[in-house]
Amino acid sequence: MTTPDRRNARSHLFYQTDHPRPVLDRAEGIYMWDTDGNRFIDGSSGAMVCNIGHSNPHVLDAMRRQMDKSTFGYRLHFVTEASEALAAKTASLAWPGMDRVFFVSGGSEAVESAVKLARQYALAIGQASRWKVISRFPSYHGCTLGALAITGYDSLADPFLPMMQVMPKVPAPRAWLDGFNPDDPATGRYYADLLDQKIRAEGPDTVLAFILEPVGGASTGALVPPAGYMEAVREVCDRHGVLLIHDEVMSGGGRTGKFFGAQNWTAAPDILAVSKGFGAGYVPLGAMVARGDLVDAVLAKGGFAHGFTYAGNPLACATGLAVIEEIERQDMMANASSTGALLKAELTRLMDRFPFIGDVRGMGMLLAFELVADRDTKEPLPPALKAFDKLTEQAYSRGLIIYPRRSRGGYAGDHLLVAPPMITTPAQVGEIMDRLEPALAAFAKECDLPTA
Numbered sequence: 515m516t517t518p519d520r521r522n523a524r525s526h527l528f529y530q531t532d533h534p535r536p537v538l539d540r541a542e543g544i545y546m547w548d549t550d551g552n553r554f555i556d557g558s559s560g561a562m563v564c565n566i567g568h569s570n571p572h573v574l575d576a577m578r579r580q581m582d583k584s585t586f587g588y589r590l591h592f593v594t595e596a597s598e599a600l601a602a603k604t605a606s607l608a609w610p611g612m613d614r615v616f617f618v619s620g621g622s623e624a625v626e627s628a629v630k631l632a633r634q635y636a637l638a639i640g641q642a643s644r645w646k647v648i649s650r651f652p653s654y655h656g657c658t659l660g661a662l663a664i665t666g667y668d669s670l671a672d673p674f675l676p677m678m679q680v681m682p683k684v685p686a687p688r689a690w691l692d693g694f695n696p697d698d699p700a701t702g703r704y705y706a707d708l709l710d711q712k713i714r715a716e717g718p719d720t721v722l723a724f725i726l727e728p729v730g731g732a733s734t735g736a737l738v739p740p741a742g743y744m745e746a747v748r749e750v751c752d753r754h755g756v757l758l759i760h761d762e763v764m765s766g767g768g769r770t771g772k773f774f775g776a777q778n779w780t781a782a783p784d785i786l787a788v789s790k791g792f793g794a795g796y797v798p799l800g801a802m803v804a805r806g807d808l809v810d811a812v813l814a815k816g817g818f819a820h821g822f823t824y825a826g827n828p829l830a831c832a833t834g835l836a837v838i839e840e841i842e843r844q845d846m847m848a849n850a851s852s853t854g855a856l857l858k859a860e861l862t863r864l865m866d867r868f869p870f871i872g873d874v875r876g877m878g879m880l881l882a883f884e885l886v887a888d889r890d891t892k893e894p895l896p897p898a899l900k901a902f903d904k905l906t907e908q909a910y911s912r913g914l915i916i917y918p919r920r921s922r923g924g925y926a927g928d929h930l931l932v933a934p935p936m937i938t939t940p941a942q943v944g945e946i947m948d949r950l951e952p953a954l955a956a957f958a959k960e961c962d963l964p965t966a
Contacts, residue, residue, distance in 0.1 A: 533907065541568035544935050544942055546915075557909075557934050557946050558917035562731070562880065565767045565791035566840050567935040573796050576836035580829050589826040596831040603838055604801055607773045609782035614809040616802045616818070617826040621763035622656030624787035624800040625725070629660060630820045631785060631804055631812065632723045632757045638811040644722040647759075648712055651683040652923050654733035655725060655761055664725055667733050669924030684712045686730070689740045690873050691892055691922075702742030710750045723757040723785075724750075728776035729877050731764035732919040735884055735929035736876030739779075748781035757808075760786040763800070767791025768841050768936055770878040771851035778877065784808065794837045797830040846936035847878075854878040857943045861932060868954050870895070870963045879936050884921055884929040894927040895961075902928035905957045914949035 536548035544567055546554045559565060566573070580596060587594045601615040616631075618624050629647055636644040649655065651666030662671050663678040666686070671678070687705035689696035694704070713721050726747065730737030751758040758781075765775025766788035772778050774786065785808070789800030812818055824830065841847060858881050862874045872886030885901050887893045895901045902918035905928075909916050921927035934946065958965050 543567045543569070544938055552913065554910075554913045554915055555934070555942070555946055555949065557914050557932055557950075559791075559879075559933050559935050560795055561790070561917065562764050562769070562931065562933045563790045563793075564795040565769055565879075565936050566794045566837055566844075566846060567937045568795070570794075570796075570837075570840055572840050572843075573794070573833060573836040577796065577829065577833050580832035583828075585827075585829045587828050588823075589821075594826065594828040594831065596828040596835065597826040600831040600835045600838075603835060604788075604803060607838070608786070608803045609774075609777075611805050611807075612782070612784075612786070612803050613806050614804050616804070617831065618789070618800040618802065618822055619798040619824045619827075619830070620800050621761075621787065621789035622658045622661045623822060624763060624789050624802050625656045625661045625664075625759075625761060626658050627802040627820060628725070628759050628785045628787045628804075629664070629723070631802065631808065631818065632759065634812045634815075634819060635757070635808045636722055638815040641719075641755075643719045646682055646716055646721045648682045648684060648709065648716070648721060648724045648756075650686040650726055652686055652733040652921065653683075653725075653727060653761075654731055655727075656763075665733075667924045669920070682712055682716055684708045686734055686737060687739050687743050688734065688737060690875070694740065696738070696740040698740070699742030701740040702744075703746050705740065705743055706746030706750050709747060710753070713750070713754050713756060718754040718756070721754060721756050723759050725759040725761055727761045727763075727765060728774070728779075729765040729770055729880055731761075732917065732931065733921070733924075735882035735919065735921050735931060736880050736933075738875055738877050744776060744779035745781045757784045759783060762786050762788045763790050765880060767794065767837075768847040769850055769880045769933065771847050771854070773841075773847065775877070775880075792837070793830065793834050796837065797827075797833045798824070799830045799834045841936070844937065849938075850878040850936040853938055853940055853943060854881065856940055857881060857932065857934075857938075857946070860943060860947050864951065864954065867951075867966050868958065868963075869966060870958070871954075876933075879938065880931075880933050882929045882931045884927065894922060897926045899961055901957070901961060902930065904960060905930060905953065908953040908957045908960070909950060912949040912953050914946060914953065916950070 539549045605613040649664040653666040655661045694701040760783040785804045793799030865871045873884045906918040917931040921929045
């Protein structure tokens with residue numbers, strides 16, 4: 515497949531990369547077409563956003579109905595039926611007691627809101643000394659300066675270090691990379707103990723919250739926590755009076771087989787952030803969900819000192835409600851589990867042919883594979899090779915979209931996320947593999963890497 519360059523003429527837009535890309539014409543299901551008629555498989559759901567696929571007619575109808583009523587109603591001027599309905603539905607899907615919802619337009623805003631609520635709660639209950647938010651390295655929590663301060667991804671954060679209050683970090687539970695057994699609860703306890711040690715070192719009365727991605731996103735490549743980790747972390751936070759925030763921006767919305775990724779375990783957060791699949795690419799939408807007692811304490815002290823113009827936009831909320839209705843009507847979470855297991859098995863099979871695939875990981879339809887120079891030592895490929903970029907382009911030229919990142923803090927390690935929409939069928943898994951395998955072969959030849 516050729517990829518015509520549609521940016522020969524000077525554009526007023528500027529992009530993150532200079533790779534030529536065609537003009538999008540239309541999208542339906544898991545497929546997207548450019549204006550030359552070339553068809554692409556959306557193997558990453560955009561940026562792990564389009565969970566229910568493109569152009570779902572039920573969602574489009576709901577958007578039209580809301581547009582006929584109103585497209586905007588400022589939350590300080592009106593209550594809107596759409597925002598109330600989506601808040602009630604979101605609370606019903608969350609953990610018991612997490613029944614208060616604050617809407618935003620994206621993941622960075624959701625994380626920023628969660629951190630600000632945590633801080634204002636500490637002030638409301640007379641714990642003003644608590645302000646540090648511990649996060650993991652690597653991690654990704656957003657691009658605003660507040661969210662970036664708790665992100666563990668050096669290549670994104672380094673340019674802005676003088677402008678931020680950088681927060682403490684603990685190692686992400688990368689059992690595979692560290693040589694531990696991920697199925698042993700002692701492994702989960704080991705990483706949770708590192709959090710306990712960090713809280714003690716920082717001073718427990720200064721630590722406000724700990725934030726984690728239940729299933730890793732772009733920074734760790736679909737990292738699944740080791741056995742016992744989620745529960746042990748909850749115990750550590752309770753021991754020190756630290757709030758636990760789950761960043762469900764990528765793992766939420768059903769992709770892991772549960773609506774919120776952490777529901778695959780038993781430990782609840784105090785606050786969570788969700789976006790991406792929450793609006794499924796139809797509208798900019800996200801939410802912070804919190805325990806009611808936290809919110810009540812903040813409101814009793816004068817209100818939540820935070821907000822966005824589009825928070826609770828009725829068009830966005832009507833769309834989000836329709837997305838959830840389609841997830842439930844089509845039983846997409848069950849399909850994400852079953853078809854995702856098939857896709858993971860197919861990705862794992864590729865390790866027999868391509869020894870530079872060091873690990874395949876993930877859950878449901880949130881999967882990734884990591885590239886290495888040596889499978890035994892786990893040494894990454896040379897950063898100058900830009901393997902993640904080259905493989906992405908080989909796949910794109912064959913009509914398959916996958917999502918590249920670096921797994922070891924941003925400057926080294928290469929992984930590719932494969933996360934198609936939750937409507938993907940077993941036959942379509944075959945289509946993905948029919949494009950991915952020759953892309954890997956071409957990549958190996960381009961970079962002079964061995965194949966079996």
